[in-house]
Amino acid sequence: MGQYITIATCNLNQWALDFEGNRDRIIESIREAKRQGARLRVGPELEVCGYGCLDHFAENDLYDHSWEIYGQILSNPDTFDILLDIGMPIIHKSIKYNCRIISYNGKILLIRPKLFLANDGNYREMRYFTPWNRPQYYEEYQLPKHIAKSTGQSRVTFGDCIVETLETRLGCETCEELFTPQSPHIAMSLDGVEIFTNSSGSHHELRKLDTRFKLITEATKKCGGVYLYANQKGCDGDRLYYDGCASIIVNGNVLAQASQFSLKDVEVVSATIDLDDVRSYRNQKSASNQAVNQKTHYNVIKSDVELSPSENIFDPTVYPSLPQQVKYHLPEEEIALGPACWLWDYLRRSKTGGFFLPLSGGIDSCATAVIVHSMCRLVVESIDDKQVLADLQMLVKDETFIPKTPQEIAQRLFYTSFMGTENSSAETRARAKALSQAIGSFHVDLNMDNLVSAVVSLFEVATGKRPIFKIFGGSSTENLALQNIQARLRMVLSYLFAQLLPWTRGKTTPGLLVLGSANVDECLRGYLTKYDCSSADINPIGGISKTDLKRFIAWAEINFKLPILNDFITATPTAELEPITADYVQSDEVDMGMSYDELSRFGTLRKVGKCGPLAMFIKLYHEWSQPPHNLTAEQVAEKVKRFWFFYAINRHKMTTMTPAYHAEQYSPDDNRFDLRPFLINPRFPFASKKIDELVELINERQAEIDASNKSVD
Incomplete structure (x- = not known):
């Protein structure tokens, strides 16, 4: 006979240290x-404090x-008659732990501390x-x-235990x-737990979601059971965007999935499951033998909680949820949505007057502008959400403002400027103006x-000396200084305009x-x-590569109906800091001495592959000596x-870089993600020596192969 249980998990847009706001959500x-x-x-990791x-x-x-906020949650009558799994930090015996608290009807059943902490990349939990x-x-x-006064309990169990209800066993797993x-x-699972909860603070990276879902689905595909995954969603005050996707999985099948990107502060998904499905799935000889052979067992917190009322069996409105396909976004969609949601959170929580962007007519500032346009689109699409409209x-300091188009929002919140010099082309100026008109x-x-002349x-x-550009006979030192002064003056103008442009329009914001708008490859x-x-x-x-930004712009041209974007895709990337002549137009890739595709590969091998110069050479020689590259050693x-x-x-x-949305595993962000010294011998003499030795060996071996082939002929 079936045992039907309806369970729920959620995405919450929590904010670090926003205790009362977090409580309300x-x-x-x-x-x-x-x-x-x-x-x-089930709720996200550390949801009480963020x-x-x-x-x-x-x-x-x-x-x-x-604890004070948790006490207010626990005593609120709206939180009764449902088993709760809530995350918060706790000090036990003077030691700080990342914990889950399981409670029911105002009483705490278990405090479960996290066993293994995330301590790599963006995470420093230890x-x-x-x-x-x-x-x-x-x-x-x-x-x-x-809390003891509120609950009538002086002590509760603290540790790695499981909770038993009248129908099943439940256990916690944290991120x-x-x-x-x-x-x-x-x-x-081998000790009879049938429902697993996982509360996470998992951030967005391009192309990462499938890895997470593979792990979640495999957990119950192998062991059987019900898996509830909850996650933070949004910008909680840092470079990361937590990308939701709260989900419910049974025996490897996804029954419910919340959104990965949205402006909703609270998103709850639920599913009705039959515990008999778990028991049937687990009825395999090897699994049952392993379960019986366990020599150690979990301490069980027994409760009178009833998750599956008897009347559920005969209720015609109660029916099990059906499996569904996991929803994945294209990388181009992820770029359109993730940074846009992050910008919206940052804007509304900082309560500033909008954004200012130096719009150069190149693809990087273009991509940044289109992401702001995407944010405006999301706001229009979510305007029925009371919180979005209120924010x-x-x-805009206008209680009557209800926009119909993204351009109406941009007119109030988005300011752009083309800061041209004599080195700027008419084409880039025109592209910048046309894009600003299209997005509003x-x-x-x-x-x-x-x-520039004044400086x-x-x-x-x-x-007593006046520097001149290299193409007019100046030195490389003069040439670089003249480029840099243009770039740095744009920064000064940007902040001046950002402070005063709303004022020029009579706004009190x-x-x-x-x-x-520097991409990850240029930073690297x-x-x-x-x-x-x-x-x-x-x-x-x-945190986004030039290659991915180009793909995003091509996608946005069609999906956002912005034909002007085609002009940005086909234009040659250039800084436009040197004079344009009949024989010379500055090019980014020529200046850098490497292509953007090569930069992406270097970055991936350096950070993700953990390669130094020698290991990178060995890997790339095996890759690039083959078609289509056909490069020599x-x-x-x-x-x-x-x-x-x-x-x-x-x-x-990198020590002074603007805080950037984290989206790429090879980000060189020195502030937290990629900690490296910033004074290094740039020649890497020992590694270079070893590379030269390998090149010599490769050439000798190639000569032997060529000689052998000739003798055969």
Whole structure:
């Protein structure tokens, strides 16, 4: 006879240290889960305080505030009659832990600390917390006095235990534990746990979601069971965008999936499952033998919680949820949606007057502008959401504003400017203006030659020397200095315009956030001027490759109906900082000495492949000596050495880079993700010597092969 249970999980757009706002979103998610008929609700990791508190986790206040907010959730009548799995940090015996709290009807059943902590890349959990690291071990925890007074409990179980309801067993697995080789769900399943909860703070990276879903589905495909995955969604105050996708999986089949990108603060999905399906799936000889052979068992917290009322069997409105396909976005869609949602969160939570973007007419600033346009589209599509409308009206300082088009929003919140010089082409100026008109930004078209001339003249007066460009006979030093002063003056103008442009239109809104538009490949190579207009408040494309940005623009041309974008795709990337002559037009790839595709490969091998110069040469020789590249060992060696030289001499720039949306695994962001020294010998002499030795060996071997082939002929 079937045992039907309705269960719910959620995406929550929590904000670090926004205790009361986080509380309200948690309570709303519980209300919504109950409206959907659920008897179990699971929420994201550290949802009470917000996942991204970083070094604020060192402050004892944070733990006191979290308990106070949790007490308000626990005592709220709206949170009764449903089993709750809520995440928050807890201090136990003076040690800080990342925990789940399981409760029912105002009483705590179990506090379960995280066993394995995320401690790589963007994650530094071991900087703040200690892993429990003792599977199936438990102790007693003394509750704070105000919580004990509310619950009538002085102590509760603290440790790696499972909860037993009247029908089934439930166990917790937190984020990183799913990714570890010995995931807890394996041992729990062998000890009779049928429902697993996983509460995560998992961030977006391009093309990453399928990895996460493979792990989630494989967990129950192998062990059988019900898996509830909850996740943070949105920008909680840092470079990461948490991309939701809360889901419910049974025996490897996805029954429910929440959105990956949206402007909703609270999103709840539910499914009705039959526990008999789990038991039938597990009725395999090998699985049952392994279960019986277990010598250690979990401590079981027994409860009178009823997840499957008897009347469910005879209720015609209760029916099991059906499997569905996992929804994946194209990488181009991910670029359109992820950074756009991140920008919206940043804008509404900073309560600034909008965005300012130096719009150069090149593909990078174009992509940034189109991402802002995508944000405006999302706002229009979500205008029926009360929170979205309230935030928009707060930003524009107009309680009557209800836009019908993305352009109406851009006219109020988005400002662009083409800051031209005598080195700018008419084509880039025209492209910038046409794009601003298409997306509706308030656009300023200006020339800054008099400003550049004034600075150069000041230098001449002070030193008696006047620098000239290389094509007119100047040195490389003069040439670079004249390019850099143009770029740096644009940064100064950007902040001036960001502060004053709303004022010129009679608006009382605060100043604007300045957007940067340096892509991840240029950051990796250091192909940008330090403190130029890449220096900004935030950068939505700083973690996206040039190759992916081109694909995004091609996608947006069709899907956003912006034909002007074709002109950006076909244009040659150029900084336009040197004079254009009949014989010379500055080109990014020529200046860099490498293509953007090569840069992406260098970046992936350096960061993801963990390659130094020698290992990179070996890998690339085997790749690039074959068609279609057909490069010699010398050519590959030269490319590798050139990359590492420019990477090293420009590494100092990464220490000052604008905070960027993290989207790519090979990001060189020095602020947290990619910690490297910024004073390195750029020649890498020892590695270069070893590369030269290998080139010689390769050539000798190739000569032997060629001689052998000739003798056969």
